[in-house]
Amino acid sequence: MSRKNASQFSASDLVQKIDFEEIDGFSADDFAAAFAAFRRSATIIAADAKEQRSAVPPPQSLIPVAQRALEGVDDPAQFFRRWFRPHRIRAKGFVTAYYEVEVEARLSPAPGFVTPVLSRPLDLVTLNEAPLSLPSGESLTSARRQADGALVPYPDRRAIEEEGAAPSAHPLAYVRDPVELFLIQVQGSARLRLPDGGVMALTYAGRNGWPYTSVGRLMIEQGLVKPADMSLDLTKETLRKLGAGPGEAGRRMMQENRSYVFFEIDRSEARGIGPIGGQGAPLTPFRSIAVDRSIWCYGLPFWVAARIPWQGEAETEFRRLMIAQDTGSAIIGPARADLFFGAGEAAGRRAGDIRHPAELIALLPKDVGDGP
Structure with missing residues (x-):
């Protein structure tokens, strides 16, 4: 360019x-x-x-x-x-406006901490210069590279969460629930507080390429939240009230946003700033x-x-x-x-x-x- x-x-x-x-x-x-x-x-x-x-x-x-x-x-x-x-x-x-999330986390599954934060999959290819065009008219900014070199759409949020459709991605840490993870993904970074007092910094490492859908907008369209009342806290509260477990309404609403963000642990000097x-x-x-x-x-x-x-x-x-x-x-x-x-x-x-x-x-x- x-x-x-x-x-x-x-x-x-x-x-x-x-x-x-x-x-x-x-x-x-x-x-x-x-x-x-x-x-x-x-x-x-x-x-x-x-x-x-x-x-x-x-x-x-x-x-x-x-x-x-x-x-x-x-x-x-x-x-x-x-x-x-x-x-x-x-x-x-x-x-x-946006911010850096700070949440409690564990390095391995523990009671109350079972939602994994996933690393970038090995088969994920970023396509900023030449997005993958679909028959639907959508353009994907990332794709999955198959063994024969062909590029295909990467699985969406629901497939990754429910079917384990990103098998080469591994858990970096575990947070409380899918709502916590969802907000980390929306913000694009996080500081994870560990039980020993340590802090682990997460940095954006890529996404599956599907277009972003605003859950806040969906809540307003469905009459769950008034536009004047919309806030981050109310978004989290509403999702948890609807239910964030498998098949529950809050989880399904988050999955309307097919975009899924992956992370990496960042210990660089710049990340300390x-x-x-x-x-x-x-x-x-x-x-x-x-x-x-x-x-x-x-x-x-x-x-x-x-x-x-x-x-x-x-x-x-x-x-x-x-x-x-x-x-x-x-x-x-x-x-x-x-x-x-x-x-x-x-x-x-x-x-x-x-x-x-x-x-x-x-x-x-x-x-x-x-x-x-």
Whole structure:
């Protein structure tokens, strides 16, 4: 895939060039925090390192910016003003939020801990560049490679759970129930608390390729939850009330989401900083976002402005420079962003309440020869 120039973004109907002075609250942000997050992306961009979940390549003009960031800067605010131009995204903006799950777990089956967290199967092939097209019109981003080399659809969630249809995947740990596992898979990473006080970090290692279906949306459509009441806690409560055992209604509802995520144990230094996003960089609370990887490259800064309950139950102003470092199956569209809120129950409660309109402004790198 050829690299894009920043001018190819700005010349499209997707964005409108504006001045930094038009961004309300921009000068009041903590640019040192934003720059620290950007620098982690810059390490990957400058090295042309492999991304964990491939996205459109960064434009050529972003590469010298990344290299400059790695040299260090004295004034982070001036860095962003010097190397980028803001462009308002024309589409209607919408943000949600996500977090890193922290749950109790066991390394082997134990009373109350019988749901396995599975490793990536040996026969799973990721097809980001050339998805597998089905007669139904669906496109699968992963597939099963058979012994003869042929690619076929990987079994869906129900087959994996009920028929053991991923036999080469092995349990990494065991959590309390399928609802706990389901939420770990939706978030894409987790910290598992073990009985000896130790913590084991899980990182996304691939998925079966089937399209993602929102269980929250299914609950609303079936009249189980009112849209205004939807939250992460209510989702878990509803699924458990419906029943998460084999054949029970809650389990069947989760299986409507045919997508199934696999993990790996991650003891890397980067993982110690935070969960690893789609780019391969550790995520920073309230500075990292997930974007549509078919539209935006990783490492781009985005100004996000919204009124959301991010500090408590009340909606307050959120105006921050965020860095695109992750992606997600449900993050679709140019002005769609998922805000990373950090780890643990408190972060989860706040993240689950975020479904709000927002203004998104992309900071696109200046092309070579473009003046300061």
